[in-house]
Amino acid sequence: xxxxxxxxxxxxxxxxxxxxxxxxxxxxxxxxxxxxxxxxxxxxxxxxxxxxxxxxxxxxxxxxxxxxxxxxxxxxxxxxxxxxxxxxxxxxxxxxxxxxxxxxxxxxxxxxxxxxxxxxxxxxxxxxxxxxxxxxxxxxxxxxxxxxxxxxxxxxxxxxxxxxxxxxxxxxxxxxxxxxxxxxxxxxxxxxxxxxxxxxxxxxxxxxxxxxxxxxxxxxxxxxxxxxxxxxxxxxxxxxxxxxxxxxxxxxxxxxxxxxxxxxxxxxxxxxxxxxxxxxxxxxxxxxxxxxxxxxxxxxxxxxxxxxxxxxxxxxxxxxxxxxxxxxxx
Numbered sequence: 001x002x003x004x005x006x007x008x009x010x011x012x013x014x015x016x017x018x019x020x021x022x023x024x025x026x027x028x029x030x031x032x033x034x035x036x037x038x039x040x041x042x043x044x045x046x047x048x049x050x051x052x053x054x055x056x057x058x059x060x061x062x063x064x065x066x067x068x069x070x071x072x073x074x075x076x077x078x079x080x081x082x083x084x085x086x087x088x089x090x091x092x093x094x095x096x097x098x099x100x101x102x103x104x105x106x107x108x109x110x111x112x113x114x115x116x117x118x119x120x121x122x123x124x125x126x127x128x129x130x131x132x133x134x135x136x137x138x139x140x141x142x143x144x145x146x147x148x149x150x151x152x153x154x155x156x157x158x159x160x161x162x163x164x165x166x167x168x169x170x171x172x173x174x175x176x177x178x179x180x181x182x183x184x185x186x187x188x189x190x191x192x193x194x195x196x197x198x199x200x201x202x203x204x205x206x207x208x209x210x211x212x213x214x215x216x217x218x219x220x221x222x223x224x225x226x227x228x229x230x231x232x233x234x235x236x237x238x239x240x241x242x243x244x245x246x247x248x249x250x251x252x253x254x255x256x257x258x259x260x261x262x263x264x265x266x267x268x269x270x271x272x273x274x275x276x277x278x279x280x281x282x283x284x285x286x287x288x289x290x291x292x293x294x295x296x297x298x299x300x301x302x303x304x305x306x307x308x309x310x311x312x313x314x315x316x317x318x319x320x321x322x323x324x325x326x327x328x329x330x
Contacts, residue, residue, distance in 0.1 A: 012097025013043040015090045019082030020104035021050035024059060026238060033107040035065050041113040044069055044094050048086035051076045078208035083187055087202050099192050106188040109234035116191060116233060125196035125225035128182060129189025129233040130174050139237050143168040144182040144229045147269045169229060179228040183221050187213040189235035199225045206315035211261030218268050248291045253326035256302045259285050263310030282307045298327055
């Protein structure tokens with residue numbers, strides 16, 4: 001990898017990385033949106049197909065845009081594995097100045113990539129987009145965050161409110177005209193410079209799904225890289241895994257990955273305070289057992305296994321094993 005300074009400037013090549021698995025209808029929309037961008041605004045589009053069984057491979061093979069670079073994984077490695085593979089390939093094959101990453105059901109506003117190139121990006125190693133639902137509502141689960149254990153004012157606000165609003169950006173930040181510093185964000189509309197990649201490396205593909213983006217971005221900040229949230233970089237995300245109105249994961253196996261990886265996030269955030277934050281999180285998760293009618297025992301065992309593996313940093317459990325623990329592939 002070529003050494004580059006942290007100051008990356010406004011100009012330069014931008015390569016998008018999209019990870020897809022079994023969501024062809026959403027991928028069609030995302031690919032079309034990205035290829036609408038001018039070549040000066042998007043140099044290449046890397047699509048990492050995570051062993052989709054729904055005809056995604058055939059559809060991608062029929063596309064002819066010269067900017068497309070299609071890669072197929074032999075097995076489903078989850079979002080984390082897909083982003084690690086896709087970002088590694090994009091850097092090795094195309095040597096871009098910037099990467100922008102997203103899921104297959106996420107896409108930039110038609111003006112977002114032009115907005116990225118139209119502003120000075122030299123003040124940060126990475127930039128986070130403002131993510132909205134297709135109907136225009138702020139996408140709550142993708143609001144960038146501030147680490148309360150690194151910021152005393154945020155810690156007191158979080159303790160006082162006992163809500164996510166204490167450490168996540170709110171409507172005022174989305175309506176602002178200027179960027180602001182953050183500590184963690186998602187991989188939906190995440191722009192990272194080559195200097196940022198040099199600091200943070202690549203995502204940990206062994207995490208499979210959930211938390212890989214937050215761990216990666218927190219790690220970048222912990223290593224001295226600055227991330228700015230720019231409300232002018234608008235993205236939309238049409239996700240279906242678990243919305244604000246739902247209280248359980250479908251399929252159930254996803255709660256294992258979510259809780260295990262979130263515990264690893266808490267450890268990175270809390271440092272020595274993890275001895276208090278970790279048990280508190282585990283008790284909070286176990287208290288949700290009443291939402292899993294007919295699956296109480298399976299849910300509790302999954303959470304306890306997630307807590308054990310999160311504390312140990314154990315990310316080598318196979319997908320087949322997790323499915324067996326969940327007793328269901330619904």
